[in-house]
Amino acid sequence: SQQGEEDPQALSIQEGENATMNCSYKTSINNLQWYRQNSGRGLVHLILIRSNEREKHSGRLRVTLDTSKKSSSLLITASRAADTASYFCATDARSSASKIIFGSGTRLSIRP
């Protein structure tokens, strides 16, 4: 069963706008990660946030984590055409930190 569920399933925005994707999970975690997948490619790690962190930045990416709500958000600022991809959150359960479970993903399309 999937640990994380992304929302929305699909998102289409104009280039230059900000994109926000959300992830909800079910069990207590150690870390939460976000990955990007371009069409026909493997997943690429974007950012990891620990359970004791609330916010993390990396370039145009901003990730927040609310462990009380078991949710996270990924914000991409000033979107570009190259940001068109699917984005997945992944969590490792505290009960079994040896593996991470991926959510269903958000398909992001950036319109020129």
Added chain:
Amino acid sequence: DAGVIQSPRHEVTEMGQEVTLRCKPISGHDYLFWYRQTMMRGLELLIYFNNNVPIDDSGMPEDRFSAKMPNASFSTLKIQPSEPRDSAVYFCASSLQAGGARNEQFFGPGTRLTVL
């Protein structure tokens, strides 16, 4: 480093045939993961290894699927006999750790399997 290498990139086979997918993880990574991705089921973890030893194979769908890791630089995923419902993209990934802040996984390009 060349990253995680998978072969073949594409495989088309007929139902009943044996299929072998191959993976070379990043050198020095102790963990290797096999995933399957379909539109219907998303990304599923099939099995993962730590130091060449299978740790969790609870995601392997049936006895038709088997995976081996004979050494630190090579793993195979075998399907015998293959069925049309096995059609999917199979990814291999490796990581330094499987817990903590260093469990970032590095994915290969995937093998797109089509079973006719």
